[in-house]
Amino acid sequence: TVWLQDIVxxxxxxxxxxxxxxxxxxxxxxxxMEIALRALVEGTASVTGEEFFPVFVRQLAAAVGTRYAxxxxxxxxxxxxxxxxxxxxxxxxxxxxxxxxxxxPCKVVFDQGRAYHPESVQEIYPKDxxxxxxxxxxxxxxxxxxxxxxxxxxxxxxxxxxLREENAALSIMNVFAARAAAELERKQMEQALxxxxxxxxxxxxxxxDIFWNxxxxxxxxxxxxxxxxxxxYLPNEIMPSVxxxxxxxxxxxxxxxxxxxxxxxxxxxxxxxxxxxxLRSDNSFAMISDRxxxxxxxxxxxxxxxxxxTDISEHRQAATERQNLYERLQ
Numbered sequence: 531t532v533w534l535q536d537i538v539x540x541x542x543x544x545x546x547x548x549x550x551x552x553x554x555x556x557x558x559x560x561x562x563m564e565i566a567l568r569a570l571v572e573g574t575a576s577v578t579g580e581e582f583f584p585v586f587v588r589q590l591a592a593a594v595g596t597r598y599a600x601x602x603x604x605x606x607x608x609x610x611x612x613x614x615x616x617x618x619x620x621x622x623x624x625x626x627x628x629x630x631x632x633x634x635p636c637k638v639v640f641d642q643g644r645a646y647h648p649e650s651v652q653e654i655y656p657k658d659x660x661x662x663x664x665x666x667x668x669x670x671x672x673x674x675x676x677x678x679x680x681x682x683x684x685x686x687x688x689x690x691x692x693l694r695e696e697n698a699a700l701s702i703m704n705v706f707a708a709r710a711a712a713e714l715e716r717k718q719m720e721q722a723l724x725x726x727x728x729x730x731x732x733x734x735x736x737x738x739d740i741f742w743n744x745x746x747x748x749x750x751x752x753x754x755x756x757x758x759x760x761x762x763y764l765p766n767e768i769m770p771s772v773x774x775x776x777x778x779x780x781x782x783x784x785x786x787x788x789x790x791x792x793x794x795x796x797x798x799x800x801x802x803x804x805x806x807x808x809l810r811s812d813n814s815f816a817m818i819s820d821r822x823x824x825x826x827x828x829x830x831x832x833x834x835x836x837x838x839x840t841d842i843s844e845h846r847q848a849a850t851e852r853q854n855l856y857e858r859l860q
């Protein structure tokens with residue numbers, strides 16, 4: 531079945547229609563693209579995260595008209611191995627696994643950007659046992675690239691019959707590939723962010739510093755777990771605001787510290803440091819050494835401040851005791 535657009539002109543003679551003349555244009559590829567786009571949007575609009583790719587591969591197989599469809603992500607930096615993150619097996623989702631790209635048509639995808647074998651793919655790649663297990667005859671694959679143009683995975687369809695109409699299938703694959711690449715990049719960025727947060731949490735647990743990040747535009751302040759570990763506050767007692775910090779500064783230190791920070795901001799400085807007494811959860815005061823770094827935008831406007839608070843109470847007490855001992859010995 532093909533889609534046709536019929537453009538018709540009526541020929542009129544003596545105020546009567548006597549002839550119809552027309553041109554029939556094959557718009558099958560355009561209609562298939564429209565149907566594929568509609569299926570992609572409708573099928574994935576309400577799913578996110580881990581649900582996205584299982585729905586996505588089923589939509590892809592239906593749009594291209596193949597039995598199998600899968601999406602992968604590269605493993606490591608050598609471009610020699612991929613991990614399947616979703617695979618449609620014709621009537622169900624398949625088991626996920628990793629495989630080496632050598633001796634597979636998928637390697638050609640990463641080398642050349644795409645690979646198309648309308649038939650006899652098993653004979654072309656006799657060492658690829660997965661093609662035999664699937665009974666694959668036709669193959670089409672395209673790379674997935676991130677926003678910087680770097681390959682991050684690939685999209686592939688296989689069929690147990692020959693593949694035809696390469697241009698139409700490739701157009702649909704490219705549309706799906708753009709959507710898959712965007713979702714995969716987002717997924718990888720979230721994974722990287724979670725890993726960095728985990729590393730930062732472990733780092734903060736290994737130190738006695740309290741790391742803080744103050745968004746000067748929104749006024750929101752985030753603090754590391756050191757606030758609980760060093761100062762004894764419970765999570766529900768810590769507010770994400772600068773006022774929470776200001777209220778716990780020693781009354782005799784508050785004006786001096788706030789003036790020093792505001793002075794650094796107004797004078798265009800990038801760093802400032804000060805010492806002050808800060809209220810612990812048990813109502814005693816810790817002696818804190820605070821180092822702040824001010825981040826500015828291209829116009830020089832301060833947009834963020836980051837810093838680290840270190841409890842130097844024991845160090846200060848030891849220094850005082852040494853000084854007192856020295857004075858007594860004199």
